[in-house]
Amino acid sequence: MLKKISDIHIKIQKNQALKKLVLASASDEHSIDAVFHAYKKNIIIPVLVGNETEIKQICISNKYDFENIEIIHANDKQEAVKISVEMVRNGKADILMKGNVSSSILLKGVLNKEYGLKTEQLLSHFAIAELKNYHKLIGITDVAMNIAPDINEKSNIVSNAVKFLNKIGYKKPKVAVIAAVETVNEKMQATVDAAILSKMADRKQIPNCIIDGPLAFDNAMSKESAVHKGIDSDVAGDADILLMPNIEAGNVLYKSLTYTGAKIAAILLGASAPIVLTSRSDSEETKLNSIILAAL
Secondary structure, three states: OOOOHHHHHHHHHHHOOOEEEEEEOOOOHHHHHHHHHHHHOOOEEEEEEEOHHHHHHHHHHOOOOOOOOEEEEOOOHHHHHHHHHHHHHOOOOOEEEEOOOOHHHHHHHHOOOOOOOOOOOOOEEEEEEEOOOOOOOEEEEOOOOOOOOOHHHHHHHHHHHHHHHHHOOOOOOEEEEEOOOOOOOOOOHHHHHHHHHHHHHHOOOOOOOEEEEEEOHHHHHOHHHHHHOOOOOOOOOOOOEEEOOOHHHHHHHHHHHHOOOOEEEEEEEOOOOOEEOOOOOOOHHHHHHHHHHHHO
16 A cells, blocks of 8 residues: 555665656656656656757756757657657657647547557546545546546546556555435436446456445545444545546546645556646646656
């Protein structure tokens, strides 16, 4: 069980070979800063793709000493994305990272049928947070990709998150399906979806996890709150993953945690390789944490 973001740093330094990361449209000071620190920690080998003059100027201005680091010139952002995505697809890089380019342009490249990274799985955003008043790291999904997921999409989103946690050592992560109330109400679709997902996990349709819901946020995070409301649950108060009902709820929670002191890492799952898709407002620390999570 990972309790702090620093545990991710320790885990990767113990048992992880260097991964090659390609930064698409790399003329972005904050992104290069995060990449530089990950490089100095011997976690990644970076490839910087974009306007070569601008990239070199950023490195010189900030005294980033990238010894023998490959810089690939691209004439515009679309070309930078194409080059970067193709490198990952062709096995020349392990991780794709968004630089100074909009998410829509990057995702258009990722989803391209000829050179993209699309798989049969739904793309979904997965964040992991360290909170001061919670006893371990908590995963949150989806806060940035799927707007109003239906039951099939929610099943895919959960599967992405569970498979990722399985890969980094969680045998059976606990998933809390979040709604406004703890009981099934046919007028509240989130509660109906939660009940279905819980039963799907019971029947092994979503394997290697425990799912319970509907659970309100307080029940998912506090065993005391769950007991007070008469909820008997293995997940309540000990959740590893919070499945949010829609992008509005997820995004508000994510931003609230970010601006109230939580330490965050976030990646995009469901492609053929991990994608670091941070917000322009995310700190250098969040971007560094996200790189390390993707490498892990």
